[in-house]
Amino acid sequence: MIRVDGVGKAYDGIPVLHDVHFSVESGECFGIIGPNGSGKSTLLKLLSGVESPDAGHIWLDGRPIEAHSRKERARRIAVLQQEPLPAVGFTVRDVVEMGRFPFQNWLGEEREDAAQLIDAIIQMLGLSDLQHRTLEWLSGGEKQRVALAKAMAQQPRLLLLDEPTTYLDIGYQVQLMDMVRAWQRKEGVTVIAVLHDLNLASLYCDRLLLLQKGRPCRIGTPREIVRADVIREVYGTQPIVIDHPVRQSPQILLQSGSE
Numbered sequence: 001m002i003r004v005d006g007v008g009k010a011y012d013g014i015p016v017l018h019d020v021h022f023s024v025e026s027g028e029c030f031g032i033i034g035p036n037g038s039g040k041s042t043l044l045k046l047l048s049g050v051e052s053p054d055a056g057h058i059w060l061d062g063r064p065i066e067a068h069s070r071k072e073r074a075r076r077i078a079v080l081q082q083e084p085l086p087a088v089g090f091t092v093r094d095v096v097e098m099g100r101f102p103f104q105n106w107l108g109e110e111r112e113d114a115a116q117l118i119d120a121i122i123q124m125l126g127l128s129d130l131q132h133r134t135l136e137w138l139s140g141g142e143k144q145r146v147a148l149a150k151a152m153a154q155q156p157r158l159l160l161l162d163e164p165t166t167y168l169d170i171g172y173q174v175q176l177m178d179m180v181r182a183w184q185r186k187e188g189v190t191v192i193a194v195l196h197d198l199n200l201a202s203l204y205c206d207r208l209l210l211l212q213k214g215r216p217c218r219i220g221t222p223r224e225i226v227r228a229d230v231i232r233e234v235y236g237t238q239p240i241v242i243d244h245p246v247r248q249s250p251q252i253l254l255q256s257g258s259e
C-alpha cells in the first residue's frame with residue numbers, strides 16, 4: 001500500500017528525519033511512536049503528501065505519491081489531526097458532508113446514495129442526536145468523533161491519525177480507537193497512527209515504528225518494541241512491562257524515578 005524508501009527531511013537546514021525505510025501492507029494498523037521531537041508528525045505530513053521529502057521516495061499503491069493529483073490523494077487518504085475541525089457556524093452534519101468534497105463534480109453533485117452513506121456514518125458514531133448542533137457546543141470527545149465521521153465519509157483506503165487521542169479522557173480514547181479498529185476491519189482500510197500512548201499503541205497496532213531523533217530505531221510487533229530495555233534506551237525512563245491479562249499485548253507501568 002505504502003512504501004517509504006530512504007526518506008529524509010530538513011527544516012531550515014536542520015535535519016529532522018534521516019533515511020527512513022518501511023512499508024505498510026493493505027489493511028494493516030501501523031503505529032509511529034517515539035519521544036517528543038523525534039519526527040513523528042513530520043513523517044505523517046510526508047505520508048499525506050502535504051510536504052515533500054528532501055531525500056528518498058514515498059510510494060502509494062505502486063506510484064510515487066507526488067504522481068497522484070491532489071484530488072486523487074484526497075480520494076485515497078484521509079487525515080485526522082489533533083485540531084481538525086473548521087471554525088464556528090457549521091453543524092455536525094455539515095462537517096461530515098465536507099468529507100465528500102473530493103467526490104463532487106464542479107456543481108457540487110455526486111453519487112445518489114451519498115446522503116444514506118452520511119446517515120449510516122452519523123449513526124455508527126453515535127452522532128444522530130448531535131447532527132444539527134453547531135460544533136462550538138460540542139465537547140472535545142464529541143468533536144473528535146465528528147472528525148472521524150468526516151474522515152469516514154471520505155471513504156479513504158488510507159487513514160492517517162496524528163495523535164488522535166491527545167485531548168480525550170480514557171473512556172473516549174478507547175471508544176475512538178475501537179471505532180477506528182472496527183471500521184478498519186469492516187472496510188479493509190489501512191491505518192497509520194502517530195500515538196504518544198505506548199499502551200494504546202501496543203493494544204491497537206499490528207506493528208510499530210519507533211523513531212529516535214529522526215531515525216527509525218526499531219520496527220516490529222508491539223512485543224518486539226514495547227520492552228523495558230528498549231523504552232529505557234529511547235525514552236530514558238525505566239518502566240515495568242507486563243502482559244495485558246486479556247489481550248496479551250505488552251503494557252507499560254510507569255515507575256517514579258525518585259523511589
Ligand SMILES: Nc1ncnc2c1ncn2[C@@H]1O[C@H](COP(=O)(O)OP(=O)(O)OP(=O)(O)O)[C@@H](O)[C@H]1O
Nearest residue numbers: 011012016034035036037038039040041042043196
Ligand atoms: N515547520 C517546521 N519548521 C521548522 N522546524 C520544524 C517544523 N516542523 C517540525 N519541526 C521540527 O522538527 C522536529 C520534529 O518535529 P515533529 O513535530 O515531527 O516531532 P514529533 O515527534 O511529532 O514531536 P511531538 O511528540 O513533540 O509532537 C522538531 O525539532 C521540530 O521543532
